[in-house]
Every structure is written in C-alpha cells, then in structure tokens.
Amino acid sequence: MTDSLWRRQLEQGLATAGLPVTDQQQTQLVAFLELLAKWNKAYNLTAVREPAEMVSRQLLDSLSIQPFVTTDHLLDVGAGGGLPGIPLAIVMPDTQFTLLDSNSKKTRFLTQCVLELKLANVTVIHGRAEACDPSVRYGQISSRAFTALANLVHWCGYLLADDGQFLAMKGQFPDDEVAALPNDWRVKAHERLQVPGCSGERHLLIIDRVSNTGV
Template identity: 70%
Template structure:
C-alpha cells in the first residue's frame, strides 16, 4: 500500500509543481525513498518517520529548488540522508553532484544509494567542509537544514567560486540568521517555496558575496 500511496503522491505533487518527469525518473525517486525509509530505522538519517509524509517532506521538498539549480556541478553540504542532493541528481542526470557529510553512517548510506540506484553523476565525500579541497571551487552549493547561515558561509566560503552562490533551504524566514551574516556576504534573493502536502513555511535564500568583496 505504501508504494501505491507514494506513486500517487509523487505523480500528483509533480503535476502541482509543474514538473514533468519520465516514468523512469519517478521510479528512481521512489526507489531512493524506499532506501531512505529502510536505512532510517537503523541509521537515523531523517526525523521524518511517517511514511505518508515522506514524499512531500523529502522528495517534493528537495525538488522545490530545481529551477534554481543552474550549475553543471553542484556541491550539497551536510548532505545527511541525501536531501536535496540525490533527488536533484535523479532529476538532472546530465549534471554532476558532490555530496559532502562528516557522518560516516550517512556517507555509507549515500554510497549505497549511488551503487543501488546506478547514479553515475554523484560523488560522495566523507569529511568536514573545512577540510575539503576540491580541484576547483563550486559555482553553487546547496544546504538543507544544515547549519546557521553564518556558519555556512564561514565553513564553506572557500569552496564557493567568487561569483558563486549558496542555495540555502530554510523553514520560516530566518531574520536573525540573515542579520548575523558576516560582512562581505548578502542575500541575493529570497523565495517562498510551495511544497504540495507540506505544512509550514519553506524558503530558499540565495546567498552570494557582496559586490564589493569579489
């Protein structure tokens, strides 16, 4: 029953969001959700336990920032259970995604997802953002419920290209966090996200270096 429910919720949710996905991509998303649900029991990957809420809170929420992903290679920091990185990677197979997390259990799960789902466009790194040394900086870095904005730019600023931007997913608009952004950083734009079936507010903050700091 769960799989039928998920299929219906995903199909209806994508239609509401104006996203047209092939059957293959929809099945890929559902296969990921099944893995997440299975591993969550032992690995505590996500706080969402209600199977009726998983499509909305995990898949559709992750996909709500799809239209803002413009880079050819996205870094997802604090990737945790693979949200939003893996749903985005399934939706955009022609682009590359690097998922970074310091928790060994979570990166083992992510590597298992890459293997079982055949995700050729996903690389998993186990480590801290401060210790990550990419060959070249990223033009976009996503985060979902990872840390305060001040920490995000402090820990990950060196990983971002000068003209790059953070895609920071938040619940309620974080006025206090925006006010605490260090000098040299600014909220480039803010967007209210509409996630079918989800209660509460959802926001995307696009954060970049201030013009005079580049």
C-alpha cells in the same frame, strides 16, 4: 501498498508543482524513498518516519529548488540522508553533484544509494567542509537546514566559485541569521517555496558575495 501510495502522491505533487520528471525518474525517486525508509530504522537518517509524509517532506521539498540549480556541478553540504542532493541528481542527470557529510553512517548510506540507483553523476565525500580540497570550487552550494547562515559561509565560502551562490533551504525565514551574515555576504534573492503537501513555511535564500555584485 506503500510504493503505490508514494507513486500516486509523487505524480500528483509533481503535476501541482509543474516539475517535468520522467516515469523512469519517478521510479528512481520511489526507490530512493524505499532505501531511506529501510536504512532509517538503523541509522536515524531523518526525523520523518511516517510513510504518508515522506513524499512531500523529502522528495517534493528537495525538488522545489530544482528551478534554481543553474550550475553544472553542485556541492550539497551536510547531505545527511541525501536531501536534497539525491532527488536532484535523479531528475538532473546532466548535472554533477558532490554530497558531503562528516557522519560515516550517512555517507555509507549515500554511497549505497549511488550504487543501487546507478547514479553516475554523484560523488560522495566523507569529511568536513574545512578539510575539502580548496582547488575544487563549485558554482553553487546547497544546504538543507544544515547550520546557521554565518557558519555556512564561514565554513564553505572558500569552496564557492567567485561568482557562485549558496542555496540555503530553511523553514521559517531566518531573520536573525540574515542579520548575522558577515558584511561581505548578502542575500541576493529570497524565494518562498511552495511544496505540495507541506503545510509549514519553506524558504530558499540565495546568497552571494557582495564584492562581486558592485554593491
């Protein structure tokens, strides 16, 4: 019953959001939710445990930033339960995704998702951003309620290409965090995300280096 509920909610949400997702990809997205719900019982991967809320607050919320993913290789930091990295990787098979998390239980879950869902475009790294190979730089780095914006650019800025962007997902607009950004970073764009089935505010902040903008 849960699978059919999730599939119905997903189809309706994707239609409302206008996101083109194939039937096979929808099947993979539901399979991902099944894995998340199963592992969540032991590993505490996400606070969302009510089945009726999982499609909107996990899948559709993650997919809401798909139109803004323009790089061919995205780093998702603090990947946790695979949100937004795994749903995005499912619907964007031609884009490479690297999922980074310092919690070994969470990276074990992510590795299992890659195996079971046969995601050839996903790499999982267990560790902190500060320990990553500085020679590998990414066109975009995503984070979903991972940390304050100042921490995000401080910890991960060296992993971002010179002309790259952070895609920071937040709930309410973080005025204090924006004000605390270092002077060499700016919010280039701000999008209020519309997520079918989610009543709370959702925002995407696109952050880049001031030095590369001529501002």
